[in-house]
Structure formats: C-alpha cells, structure tokens
Amino acid sequence: EDKVVQSPLSLVVHEGDTVTLNCSYEVTNFRSLLWYKQEKKAPTFLFMLTSSGIEKKSGRLSSILDKKELFSILNITATQTGDSAIYLCAEKLSGAGSYQLTFGKGTKLSVIP
C-alpha cells in the first residue's frame, strides 16, 4: 500500500490555467512534506512544509499543508509551458539523526499553448 498518494497522476491544461496538485500521506513518524519538480532528469526542490496552515510561496507556485487531514496541495497559477514536468511529493520521516524521503508516484503536468 502506497504511503504517499498523489493525484491526479497526469493532467493536461492550457497556458494561463490554474492547477492544483494533491498529495496525501501517512502520519506515522511524519516530520515534513516536500515538493519537487522533475523536468528531464534531476528533481529540483520546491517547498518543504512542516507547519499546518502556513502557505509557502514562490512566484506563481504555492503550497500548503493540512496536518489534520494529512494532505498537501501545490498550486500553480497562470501556468506556462515551462511548468510542464512531473511534480513529486515526498514525506520526510523522523529517524535517529537522519531521515528518509518516501515519494509518491508523481503528477505529470503538461501545459499546452
């Protein structure tokens, strides 16, 4: 059973649309929730969310965490073709001096002109 579940798995939108990507996770040993963008090869870090209800924002991207309902959303406004990528959500688990990331399957976003 997947511990981190992302939805939708794929999404096609037109430039200028606003999209919302979803990520739900398990609570056991939860420490934080991370979002990455993967365009071709290496995933690049977007956000780390630890506190519930506090929005993180970077340009047209924003994300928020709901620790009560165990989910996070990633919003992208005024989408551009350069936003086309796989967006990965990962749960950071607590551990002795280190941590692991458990990834969801990702949402493949395609933005068409």
Add this chain to the structure above:
Amino acid sequence: DGGITQSPKYLFRKEGQNVTLSCEQNLNHDAMYWYRQDPGQGLRLIYYSQIVNDFQKGDIAEGYSVSREKKESFPLTVTSAQKNPTAFYLCASSRQGTTNNYGYTFGSGTRLTVV
C-alpha cells in the same frame, strides 16, 4: 560549484552481466541515497548510507549492492539477480540531521537499458 555527479548518463547491459553506476558528490553531505524510477511508479528507495562504511537496504534492495568507502562516493552495482533492471536510476545526497530545510540534492540520473 558543488554538486552531485552520476555517470554514465546512458548505459546498456546484456542480460546476465553486472554493471556499476557511479555517484560522486562534493557537497560534504553525510548521507547518500539510490532511487529507482519507473514510468508511473515514482521514486523507490534501493539503498541509503548515513555515514562512511555503513549502508542500509531500502524498499527494493534485492538484486543490488552498494559500497560507501569514501564520503564522496556511493556506487551502485546492478547484479544479474535483478530481474527487471531497465530503469532510470537517481542518486541523491543530504546533510545529516533534521534541521535540513532543503531535502535532497539529486544527480542527473543514469538510464540503464538491458538488451
């Protein structure tokens, strides 16, 4: 510039052969990780290492082996025991401790194809 380097970018292997994927980082990170990515499967953890000369199995370690003789290097060997080795392999590193606010730094990946 600091970073994490994986080589080669593309690798072809005949069935029954072992192959080693390289991962080197100059970020002075203590922890290193290997993930496998298949279409529609996300990233799955193969092995990870928190310190030199120590490593632990991840979720899908069967058919793989690693070593961590130096802090900078964490090579992954895909053995002939791995039944379905064709995949995209990502190496990552991170600072130790829970105060890290940037998650992992990833390499650019190696795409392995078994022919």
